[in-house]
C-alpha cells in the first residue's frame with residue numbers, strides 16, 4: 001500500500017480514486033468517468049440544454065451577465081476541493097462529483113446489514129429508491145426558484161454573492177440527483193429528470209413535491225431563516241441518505257453535504273449579523289427594552305421579537321418536511337437498507353436493525369402533551385426530527401450569545417415541536433411555542449404574537465433596499481467578520497454588468 005492508499009477517515013480506508021481530479025475539458029465536469037459511458041453522457045448532454053433553459057427562466061432574476069466571485073468544486077479531497085474565481089452564472093461548471101469510494105463498504109443497517117453495499121440498484125427496492133431520489137432532487141431547483149427575486153434587494157455585494165453561491169450549488173445538487181436517475185433508472189429516470197425541470201415552486205397546477213418548497217422567500221430575512229432551518233433539513237436528509245446501502249447514492253450525498261455546510265453558514269451568520277445590527281443600534285440609541293418595537297424599528301433595524309416570530313414560522317414549516325413521525329414508509333426505507341438514521345454508522349448502543357427497539361414520540365393525549373414509546377422502526381421520522389432540533393440549537397445559542405454580549409435582555413428559543421404544524425402527530429393541533437395545548441379560540445387570540453403578521457412583513461419589505469456598493473451594508477445587517485476566501489471588506493464580490 002502506498003502512503004496515499006492508507007489515508008482514511010471515519011468511514012474507513014479510502015481507495016486511490018479520491019485523488020482523481022475532475023476533467024474540466026468535458027462539457028460536464030465529473031469524477032465518474034463519464035466519458036467511458038457514452039449512453040449516459042449522451043443522456044446528460046441532452047438534458048443539459050433543458051437545465052440551462054430552466055436556469056435562465058427560473059434561476060436568479062438579473063445578474064446573469066455579471067461576474068460573480070464563486071467557488072467551484074474542483075475535486076473531492078477535503079483539503080482542497082474548491083477554487084474561487086469570477087464566473088458568470090450561466091457559465092458555472094455544474095459537475096457530477098461523488099465522494100471517494102470506500103473499499104469493502106458494507107450496508108450499515110436494516111435487513112441487509114453487513115452485506116456488501118450495492119453498486120447497482122437492487123431490483124426489489126427500485127421504486128422506493130427512485131422515489132426518494134426524486135423527492136430529494138425536487139427540493140434543489142425549488143429553492144433556487146424560491147430565491148429568484150432576491151438579487152435585486154441584496155443588502156450588500158457580499159450577501160448577493162452568497163445567495164448566488166447557494167443557488168449555483170443547489171443547481172449542482174439537482175445535477176447530482178439527475179445523474180443517479182439517468183444512470184441507474186433507464187427511461188423512467190430520464191422522464192423523472194425532465195419532470196424535475198417542469199414542476200415549479202408555488203405553481204398551482206404542477207407544484208414542487210414538498211410544502212415548504214412552495215412557500216415564498218420574499219425577502220432576505222426569509223432567505224437567512226430558510227438557509228438556517230430548511231437547508232438544515234436538507235442536511236439531515238442527505239446525511240440519512242449518505243448511509244444508504246446503495247453506494248452511488250451514499251457517495252453523492254456525502255459530497256453534497258460538503259457544500260450544504262456553506263448554505264447553513266449563510267443562514268446562521270445572516271441572522272446573526274441582523275441581530276448584531278439591531279443590538280448595536282439599540283445600544284447606541286440607549287434603548288434597553290427589546291419590546292419597544294416602535295423605537296427599534298425607527299432605527300432601521302429588525303426588532304428581536306419579530307426575528308423570533310420569523311424563526312417560529314420557518315422552524316415549524318421546516319419540521320413538517322420530516323413527514324409523519326410514525327411512518328411505515330420510513331420503516332421500509334430503513335429495513336431495506338435505503339435510508340439510515342442521522343450518523344447511522346457511528347451510532348453506538350443498538351443493533352442497527354431495530355427489531356425490538358422503541359423510541360419516545362410526543363403527541364397530544366387527553367388535552368396535554370404525552371410521550372409514548374413506539375417501535376423505533378416506525379418512529380424514524382420522529383427521531384430524525386429530534387436530531388434536527390438538536391442541530392438547530394447550536395446556532396440559536398450563538399445568536400443568544402450576541403444578544404447577551406450587547407447587554408440586552410432577550411433570548412431566542414425554538415418553539416415546541418408541536419407548534420404550528422400541519423403534518424404528523426401535531427398536524428391541526430393548536431400548541432403554543434411553550435408547549436401548551438390550546439383551544440381554537442385561544443389559538444386565534446394569541447397566535448398573532450407568535451407568527452409574523454402583515455405588519456411585520458411590510459416592515460421587513462420596507463427595509464429591503466439594495467446596497468450594491470463594495471464594502472457597504474444595508475442598515476439592518478452588520479458586515480461579516482471575515483470575507484469570502486479571506487477577501488478584504490471592500491472586495492467587489494459581484495461586478496454588476
Ligand SMILES: [Fe+2]
Nearest residue numbers: 140170173234
Ligand atoms: Fe441542496
Ligand SMILES: [Fe+2]
Nearest residue numbers: 231234260263
Ligand atoms: Fe442547500
